[in-house]
Amino acid sequence: MQARLESGAIDLFIGMAKNEARLKKYIFVDTPLYEVNQIVVLRRTDTVEIHNLDDIRNLAPDNIILTNYGTATERQLKAQKELNVDSEGLNIAANLKKLLYGRGRFIYFHDIGLLGAIKRNGYEKEIRVLPIIFKTYHHYVAFAPGTPEEIITRVDQALQKLKASGELARIRARYVHSIL
DSSP states (O other): OHHHHHHTSSSEEEEEEOOHHHHHHSEEOSSOSEEEEEEEEEETTOOOOOSSHHHHHTTTTSOEEEOOTTSHHHHHHHHSTTOEEEOOOSSHHHHHHHHHTTSOSEEEEEHHHHHHHHHHTTOTTTEEEOSOOOEEEEEEEEEOTTOOHHHHHHHHHHHHHHHHHTHHHHHHHHHOOOOO
16 A cells, blocks of 8 residues: 555555654645554453563563564564564454464554454453553554645645544544453
């Protein structure tokens, strides 16, 4: 999708995180669409209490963290020292199954995707969400290079109105379900 956006094959992408490399390739609106939080889940029967990544490190060798292959989350975790990261799962559903089958102790991913997948797969009674946020960032609308400024401005103004009215928060709330 990013290559298609960069080449202009598509005009915009909704839900992209900003970073230095992307800021050089795409045009972003100023108004964030929604907040994204990195969280950890585990089997409901696992009673361990975790407050930070050091607590997970200290559980070695029983500290396998599952995350999706090819994601920024995978790169972030693998850059950490002494974390036991398994990123062979291609998607959240696969990692949820691995977790429930005991092929990992934790899943580390963003709340929107992870909580939605837990609900869609009916795992609310089998999974426990740790009450800690490890990292927070935002997703934005990104435009292809060369997009006319007036279009970008109009989209950003519309997003500002949705944010001010609370509608963006209401939309996000539909996808982030508390399953504590």
